[in-house]
Amino acid sequence: MQAVSATRLRVLFVIFALLSTTLAGKMTYWQAIARPELLSLAIDQVRSDLVVAAQRGVIRDRNGAILATTVGLRSLYAIPAQIPKEDRAAVAEKLGVLLGRDPAAIRERLDSGAEWLYLHRRLPEDTAVAIAALHLPGLGFQTEPKRLYPSDTVGAHVLGFVNDEGNGQYGVEGAYDGILRGTPGRLVVERDPANRALPIGLREAQPPVNGADLSLTIDLGIQTACERELRTAIEKEKATGGSIVVLDPRDGAVLALCSAPSFDPSAVAIADLESLRDRAVSWAYEPGSTMKALTVAAAIDQKAVTPTTSYYDVGYAIIGGRRLNNALGKAYGPTTVTQVLERSANAGAVFVARKLGAEQLYRYINAFGLGHATGVDLAAEATGQVRPLAEWYPVDLGTAAFGQGLSVTPLQLAAAYAAIANGGILYRPYVVASRRDADGEHRTAPVAVRRVISAETAAAMRMMLTSTVDNGIAKNASVPGFSIAGKTGTAQIPDATGSYESDEYVSSFAGFAPADDPKIVTVIVLERPQSRLLGTLTAMAAFRGFAPDALRYERVQPDRRP
Amino acid sequence: MAGASIGLVFTLALLYLSQITSLSAGDYEVQRLQAERDELRRQNALLEVQLARLDSPARIETLATRLGLVRVASVPLLFPAPLQAKK
Numbered sequence: 092m093q094a095v096s097a098t099r100l101r102v103l104f105v106i107f108a109l110l111s112t113t114l115a116g117k118m119t120y121w122q123a124i125a126r127p128e129l130l131s132l133a134i135d136q137v138r139s140d141l142v143v144a145a146q147r148g149v150i151r152d153r154n155g156a157i158l159a160t161t162v163g164l165r166s167l168y169a170i171p172a173q174i175p176k177e178d179r180a181a182v183a184e185k186l187g188v189l190l191g192r193d194p195a196a197i198r199e200r201l202d203s204g205a206e207w208l209y210l211h212r213r214l215p216e217d218t219a220v221a222i223a224a225l226h227l228p229g230l231g232f233q234t235e236p237k238r239l240y241p242s243d244t245v246g247a248h249v250l251g252f253v254n255d256e257g258n259g260q261y262g263v264e265g266a267y268d269g270i271l272r273g274t275p276g277r278l279v280v281e282r283d284p285a286n287r288a289l290p291i292g293l294r295e296a297q298p299p300v301n302g303a304d305l306s307l308t309i310d311l312g313i314q315t316a317c318e319r320e321l322r323t324a325i326e327k328e329k330a331t332g333g334s335i336v337v338l339d340p341r342d343g344a345v346l347a348l349c350s351a352p353s354f355d356p357s358a359v360a361i362a363d364l365e366s367l368r369d370r371a372v373s374w375a376y377e378p379g380s381t382m383k384a385l386t387v388a389a390a391i392d393q394k395a396v397t398p399t400t401s402y403y404d405v406g407y408a409i410i411g412g413r414r415l416n417n418a419l420g421k422a423y424g425p426t427t428v429t430q431v432l433e434r435s436a437n438a439g440a441v442f443v444a445r446k447l448g449a450e451q452l453y454r455y456i457n458a459f460g461l462g463h464a465t466g467v468d469l470a471a472e473a474t475g476q477v478r479p480l481a482e483w484y485p486v487d488l489g490t491a492a493f494g495q496g497l498s499v500t501p502l503q504l505a506a507a508y509a510a511i512a513n514g515g516i517l518y519r520p521y522v523v524a525s526r527r528d529a530d531g532e533h534r535t536a537p538v539a540v541r542r543v544i545s546a547e548t549a550a551a552m553r554m555m556l557t558s559t560v561d562n563g564i565a566k567n568a569s570v571p572g573f574s575i576a577g578k579t580g581t582a583q584i585p586d587a588t589g590s591y592e593s594d595e596y597v598s599s600f601a602g603f604a605p606a607d608d609p610k611i612v613t614v615i616v617l618e619r620p621q622s623r624l625l626g627t628l629t630a631m632a633a634f635r636g637f638a639p640d641a642l643r644y645e646r647v648q649p650d651r652r653p
Numbered sequence: 654m655a656g657a658s659i660g661l662v663f664t665l666a667l668l669y670l671s672q673i674t675s676l677s678a679g680d681y682e683v684q685r686l687q688a689e690r691d692e693l694r695r696q697n698a699l700l701e702v703q704l705a706r707l708d709s710p711a712r713i714e715t716l717a718t719r720l721g722l723v724r725v726a727s728v729p730l731l732f733p734a735p736l737q738a739k740k
Contacts, residue, residue: 160698216699290680315714
């Protein structure tokens, strides 16, 4: 009996010894060998390592009105397992009403088997509040950033947009993306089951650096007035596109810049690709007769002609073996250089260009900034095209004089007219007036690129262009109470074969006001207006429509009795 | 002597625990207030956007058109007489 007991004890001892050894081995494995892995799993359960997004900077107009800002909007998510199956139809029904969506589709998503899913992202706040008030089980909200444009489509091309990845594209959003987006931070903390950071635990924080806020030179009032008039002109003319640029000639600040067709920066996904192109900055056209002002300015500056120099107009000019006609073949007889602008005589422009010579004309074209990017602080600027002088045929002296055979952007032409308006200095156009970051406000210093013409030449040109509006072809641009200087332009459209499209034109008006002491310079361009050669009338009507608003916003005192 | 030591250790442990508890409660309160602050900031940003929308000249012009208002055809300008130097 005792022998049996001793045997049993030995067996039990062996069993316990084996179990103890196994347990000790397992403990050793857990504590020594698998420790890092187990520790990591344990830490992962409580530790969260988050990228803290930087707040994208706000974009304001020059008066402080918000043009673009980023706000956290609530996204609705569901944890279907927490919604009883018998209640899902009712939940889907209630959500369908508030979200304006088909309840069956919502129900289908709830029954999809997903553990967690978004039902609707970035809800309007009213809708989010209404859904929260229902206290439905298994639903929750997560805040996500959304770029908002309170003025909707106004200024779309100046602003650009932010894509789904958070990258700024086109306009200011694209050109200043690096400054606006800021630098994300990082937050590592241990969390309790309620997802709160543990007070006494791991905490590593690297705060984000928010993006800088930008104040633009754009005036929302002037921008809105320009867009209204451009829309009206395009609808009237059934034009394929158009643009308006308004500059402050005293420093090159862009007061308004619009382009049509346009887009909604909040809904770029459904926008037509062509509508994204900024026709004021990224599109070039032959300037036509608006170029004559630059030709005459160059010739006066070189003292090749004076405003009263005259020639006998027979309705055409022959240059390089080619005959270049006046519009509609009109012959004006004795004509002064001032009248060349008033009548927009092509033969007169050729006369002036001949007096000046090809080398000087080419030099002034470049000095006025044509053929070169203006350097405006917007994305995707086009340079326009001016062929090198070495490639000019003799006839090019004549055609360039009235704006054929070269192309410009509306912004380039506006900057060139601004040089005439301000006394002869070409300024680099700019859109961002200042940026504000953690170090304070940094104002943009206007850049005077070069003196193009003398102050005396500029004064003579202002008088001649004023006469063009008062007595000449641009009479329809006159605005009661203000002296206006300007010039119309009608240009043919080159086709792919190197010839011109038949009966298709680009109509434009370039001018400034008040003529004696200009505060605004503008270029209006309409692409393929249906009224063909009469498209300039609509361009001038657009100017007459927004100029009084722009001058009022600029606090410009009337300088003429109506 | 031993009793006093145990009492002291117990008191110190109690004090420590009360400090830790107070710290935890305070930190949770800070977190709650921070979340509240963030939500108020978000609400404020939404209100600023709403204000900008309501102030938008395009919106005001659209509303004016809907009300049947039209742009004034011509704005009468009044020019003051030249100032006369008083004798």
